[in-house]
Amino acid sequence: MKKIIFILLVIMLQAEAEPQTSIKLIASLDGEIHSLKEQIIKNGGTPEEYYPNKKYIESHYPNASEEKKRQLMQKYGRADSKSGIFMGINAGYGSLFNDYIDGHYNQTTTTIDDLKNQRTGVLNSPLKLQSNLYMFGGKLGYQSFFNPYFGARIYGDAMISTGNIKNKDDGTKIGSVIYMLGALNLDLLVEMPLDRRYRYFVGGYFGIGFGAMILLDSADKEKMKPLLKDTSYSSDNVLWNTLLQVDYTFNAGVAFTINTKNRLEVGAKIPWNFLRLGLESPAKYQNASGDSKTLESKDIEFKRSVIWTASYIYLF
Known part of the structure; x- marks a missing residue:
């Protein structure tokens, strides 16, 4: 909580300091612009104002008045100030679920009796496991606003977490987990200004x-013993040595922008599909005699919940 308060104080102080810095910078630039204009006039030229979006406005609004065109140039200029490279930090919370049923894959995919009745025979099943995780990470990308209200962004983000694995039936901690999630994202942005100077926005x-x-x-071997059919077997893992799979996500959230450059977001990463790549290694159980039993990975169903996120983003 102290860290969160500290971050908010830094943002507020920066928000107060930036207007003063901007005023000094603008005053300096005005002086340079005035000097350049005088040099152009001395050389027999006529200085003209430059607007990056002037050609676009002239071609799309040919019948607009000069005052209307000037207003449009200012509006699109504000959109340009909200475009650029950004970097952010994330915090999140979500849950992981692993459900294990010994022999489930053979029972549902074959009609051959010998195969249908095959079991690994090492864990009592069904076994339902859950991990509730706090996650941390970052993001890096580029955003572009078409006008002051609508834009889009493309970015990569990554989150990592460690936590406990618990048996859902009795809440017993039986091990620990490391979880990492990375993605390439494409979002649409919507913002509405809160002030006439277009410095503060609320949106989504x-x-x-x-x-x-x-x-x-990673398994707690002592806590795992009640879950074993034969306690002479043990493993360093509970269900997985490694699990790697594709994760498809819907992103959604709300945002508040401070001084154009600072953005606070609260949102969700909502799973809508998973794709196993076959790059997975289930747990291997062994006894003192060297006999081993490896779990069938397709007997394990992995799911994750919505990951709720909070982010701070700075636009360069």
Whole structure:
């Protein structure tokens, strides 16, 4: 909580300091512009104002009055000031679920009795596991506003977390997990100004993300014994040595922009599909005699919940 308060104080102080810095910078630039105008006049030229969007406005609004065109140039100039490279930090919270049913894959995919009745026979099942995780990470990308109200962004983000694995039936901690999620995202942005100077905005975003996740788990061997059919077997892992799969996400949230450059977001990464790549290694159980039993990965169903996120983003 102290860290959050500190970050908010820094943002507020920066918000107060930036107008003064901007005024000094504008005054300096005005002096340089005035000097350049005088040099152009001395050389027999006529200085003209430059607007990056002038050609676009002239071609799309040919019948507009000069005053209307000037207003449009200012409006699109504000959109340009909200475009550029950005970097941010993320915090999040979500849950992971692993459900294991010994022999489930063979029972549902074959009609051959011998295969249908095959079991690994190492864990009592069904076994339902859950991990509630706090996550941290960052993002980097580029955003472009078409006008002061609508824009789009493309960016990569990554989050990492560690936490406990618990048996959902009795809440017993039986191990720990490391979870990483990275994605390439494309979002649409919507903002409405809160002041006439177009420095403060409230809005939202929605989009999609395509990424990958990796999960590594570690077993508490003593706590795992009640879950074993034969306690002479043990493993360093609970269900997974490694699990790597594609993660498809809907992104959505609300945002508040301070002084154009600072953006606070609260949102969600909503899973809508997963794709296993076959790059997975289930847990391997062994006994003192060297006998081993490896879990069938397709007997394990992995899911994740919505990941709720809070972000601070700075626009360069």
